[in-house]
Amino acid sequence: MSRRNIELLFLVIAGALSTMAYVSVYAGRFREINRVSIIYGLVFVGIFFLLHLLVRFVLPQADPFLLPITALLAAIGLTEIFRIRPSLALTQGQWLLVGAGLFVLTILVVRDHMKLDRYRYIMGVIGLGLLVATIALGTTVNGSKLWIHAFGFSIQPSEFAKLAIVIFLAGYLNDKKVMLSVPTHHVLGVPLPAAKYFGPLLVMWVLSLAMLIFMKDFGMALLFMSIFVALMYMATTRIVYVVLGGGLFAAAAAIAVAVVPHVQDRFGTWLDPWPHATTTGYQLLQSLFTIADGGILGAGFGRGFLLYANHQPVVPDLQTDFIFTAIANEMGLLGAAGLILVYVLFMWRGFRIAVWAPDGFSKLLAAGLAFAFGLQTFIILGGVTRLIPLTGITLPFVSYGGSSITANLMLVALLLMVSHRTNVVREGSDLERRRLAERG
């Protein structure tokens, strides 16, 4: 079976699952099954079918699993948002369309991701610019300054900055990896490369520190710092950068905990939420209770206890940061574990693409994107289950939020481009082969 037919087959499974989930939510609420709920599933499948057609014609040799995995996650997310607040599901559906549009645009405009290597510094400037703009112009929501309100929309620029910074780092580190992997002098017994190659990386560290202090957002700072450390390690294979980066970030985090009250609150709540059960710990404890309430098999879509009689969700921010809580409640331990496995599949495909990629830039780009995606997932899942301090970051494709779904669809587009090019280089172009066969 060709790659694209595999993709289509799995999209059909994802579509069936999304339709069943929606029917379940609808039936749970209105005690009936009607055509509307089935049409919903068809529309959803339709969007991804169009994306599939684009990939079929433009990137025929791309990885066949990424798009169905994306569809599955988006389906679960959209259904759960509909379950919690139907009006938001419509908005999210529109954002999904916008994201699909940007996905198409990314593929048609970029075509070959190797072009992006040439724009690496522009990408770096865009990434930095977005973050600085957020620090300067952003509004504070839930204690963190992550949002910019413009033209009636609220945008979360850090989601897009993530992509730009990964592209920049992949290009920059691929170019400078030799210099960075050979130490020329020692500081306190730690071998370090020449300062001029190290400089831009210190800038990244200072930036993530600034994010921590000015945006008061531990999650995004951790994400950016880790992307940078992980890419450094992947480019140079020198563990000293991981140790140094980890140490520097720990130091920064310690300072932030001591200085920034918001981060301090989050940290204290994480260590022991019970004394703050009615104040700062309320959200986290409600989340834990709601997850536990789901049991092994869950209550079923549309049947969990997620809303009070006045339609307020039992956990504040249920449709955004705490969407996993809602899913764990309705799909149970099995469903939640399955969802995490789907994320693992996504990362597996991403790293697979990186391992197979024929050149350094592609490898770093794919690995960086897969890593960023996986770490973001880990940060929020760890947060809502009290494994690590809670930070407001979206669960990719599932959480309510336009910036998140749009940026992550662009991330998938980039991964697909890398994987298409890899397969063309490794096995020759299908297109070329077909043309040769036709000629005889």
Next chain:
Amino acid sequence: MIDIVLLVLKIGILVLLYLFIWQVVKTAVATVSAPAGTAAPDVALPEGSRPVAVFTPAERDARREDRLTERTVAGEKLDFTGHIDPRLIVEQSPIVPVGVVFSLNGWVTVGRASSSDVVLDEHFVSSTHARFVPRGSFYYVEDLGSTNGTFVNEKRVSGEAQLKLDSRVRIGETVFRYEE
């Protein structure tokens, strides 16, 4: 009735979710080994084109010497050079194939800049890194203020150093052997 439907849906969704995961893993693992075995098709050369002849360094040396030496009317070789044929032979390098010979004739500059006589496009080579200069009957290597230095027999050259037979000159990660 509706409760039964909901229960079926609940179980069905979980089953479908795990079916999806299992099938992705199964299909992906099954297709992993397949493409690795199929080699890329050979590139067909257009008819009439011939690959360029490739000489081993020794052959090239021989040809060059042949061209340079003068002969008597009878065809015997006459050697007026007194065996002075200064040259650099690449001993190890990440970019230049080992065994390549650069013959030294007058001033020879080495650097990353494409205007150099010997272009070494690697990270640890400065754009104008060093030059080889004949003085009397000896060749000297001069470091032109390079960032990472020029080494003769692993000793960093400050200013200049005279080259002797079989001196090892290292520039960046490339090592040349000097012969005359």
